[in-house]
Amino acid sequence: DQQVKQNSPSLSVQEGRISILNCDYTNSMFDYFLWYKKYPAEGPTFLISISSIKDKNEDGRFTVFLNKSAKHLSLHIVPSQPGDSAVYFCAASRETSGSRLTFGEGTQLTVNP
């Protein structure tokens, strides 16, 4: 039962363009959502998060959008840079879950120069 799904295993975009990574979830009890970025041979690093009381959170070139009715979130990167090439994981948690995270499968983003 995959409660958090990233349906696109990979995404390729040109430098300077927008990258949009998508994530869907099935558990309506999730109330906190995060994106992590992972480079090869390194652990994931926290990128940006959003609480279910918001529908948008912005941090520099990164913006996360949350559509609770559709159980969908997306990460926008504008403008995309070659250094953004990495695997991106979305993750979700419930406040009452003891900080457990449920991760999606990941999307490999490649930004071409």
Place this chain on the structure above:
Amino acid sequence: DADVTQTPRNRITKTGKRIMLECSQTKGHDRMYWYRQDPGLGLRLIYYSFDVKDINKGEISDGYSVSRQAQAKFSLSLESAIPNQTALYFCATSDGGLAGVPAFFGPGTRLTVL
């Protein structure tokens, strides 16, 4: 120096062997986690600890045990390794911010069980 370190970084072992993966952190965080990553499945929680005296099972704890030797150290053991425990293992820490979810990950241990 890295804030969260894992040893070993790579390990090949045989079925039935006991193996320990170690995690150390210099961040002073109380919360520590062990995850495994399998291709196409994302990361799954094995065990987590909110302090030295608090150990909790995650979603896939069967076949694993942990020890929180100190605030800074959290070890994962496979008492009798089996091939389907071949995976990439990550240790993580949290200071309780970000709604308490893990924010800092180690570089991972790639374990192969033959």
